[in-house]
Amino acid sequence: MNFYRSVWTVWLRHYSVFRKNIVYGMVTTFVEPILYLGSFGFGLGAVIGNIEAGGEQVSYRAFVLAGLIGQTLLFTSFFDGAYGGFIRMYYQKIFQAISVTPVTLSEVLWGELLWCSSRGLLSASVILLIGGVLGDFSWWGCVVALPVIFLASVLFASVGMLVAAGSRTIESISYPQYLVIFPMFLFCGVYFPLSQLPEWGQAIAAVLPLTALLSVVRTLLLGFQFEWWALPLLVAWTIPFIPLARNAMRRRVVA
Numbered sequence: 001m002n003f004y005r006s007v008w009t010v011w012l013r014h015y016s017v018f019r020k021n022i023v024y025g026m027v028t029t030f031v032e033p034i035l036y037l038g039s040f041g042f043g044l045g046a047v048i049g050n051i052e053a054g055g056e057q058v059s060y061r062a063f064v065l066a067g068l069i070g071q072t073l074l075f076t077s078f079f080d081g082a083y084g085g086f087i088r089m090y091y092q093k094i095f096q097a098i099s100v101t102p103v104t105l106s107e108v109l110w111g112e113l114l115w116c117s118s119r120g121l122l123s124a125s126v127i128l129l130i131g132g133v134l135g136d137f138s139w140w141g142c143v144v145a146l147p148v149i150f151l152a153s154v155l156f157a158s159v160g161m162l163v164a165a166g167s168r169t170i171e172s173i174s175y176p177q178y179l180v181i182f183p184m185f186l187f188c189g190v191y192f193p194l195s196q197l198p199e200w201g202q203a204i205a206a207v208l209p210l211t212a213l214l215s216v217v218r219t220l221l222l223g224f225q226f227e228w229w230a231l232p233l234l235v236a237w238t239i240p241f242i243p244l245a246r247n248a249m250r251r252r253v254v255a
């Protein structure tokens with residue numbers, strides 16, 4: 001079977017399962033960021049008004065809305081790669097079952113990675129649409145941001161798959177979730193400018209991928225000052241994690 005057709009077949013298999021549970025999928029994908037938007041964007045945003053960030057005066061609602069793109073990508077792609085990947089690999093034995101067909105394990109893992117990345121892209125696209133309709137984002141910026149958003153989705157999905165491959169039990173996923181993912185979500189500038197952190201905190205946050213993603217996204221959507229290091233840093237995080245995740249998952253499946 002052709003490589004691309006095989007990968008597409010795996011992706012379609014995951015999509016078919018998602019479509020059968022469409023209500024659950026939509027609730028778990030979209031309700032959380034919309035609640036955050038209502039609470040921080042409209043609620044707290046009405047109190048704060050405009051803020052100084054990225055060399056611009058912007059509304060706090062627009063600032064948070066752009067930040068929610070990064071949060072949504074991080075959570076959706078990572079959780080589907082980690083928890084979803086673990087369940088499909090360990091409990092449902094989906095990877096092993098597909099691998100006995102003409103579809104190879106390598107193609108299965110590519111399909112898995114692209115599916116988890118697609119979930120993140122879909123979630124972020126909804127936030128982009130909301131921001132465009134509200135007038136907080138420029139429409140051309142939304143279009144240009146999509147490839148960057150997909151790149152970040154691939155990265156966070158790869159991290160999730162790597163965690164799934166290294167976890168002996170599903171409870172073990174909680175360790176990187178609480179020690180890495182949640183701190184990155186809280187301190188990479190989703191809800192406040194990084195300038196509010198102490199200098200040592202800014203230095204740590206500056207090397208994390210979510211910070212780089214938010215920098216690029218806010219430049220495109222809100223007109224923030226361009227930070228040349230952001231996109232290369234995001235690429236530098238993504239390139240090694242793809243083979244790391246695939247190789248770790250392959251070893252786990254065939255073990």
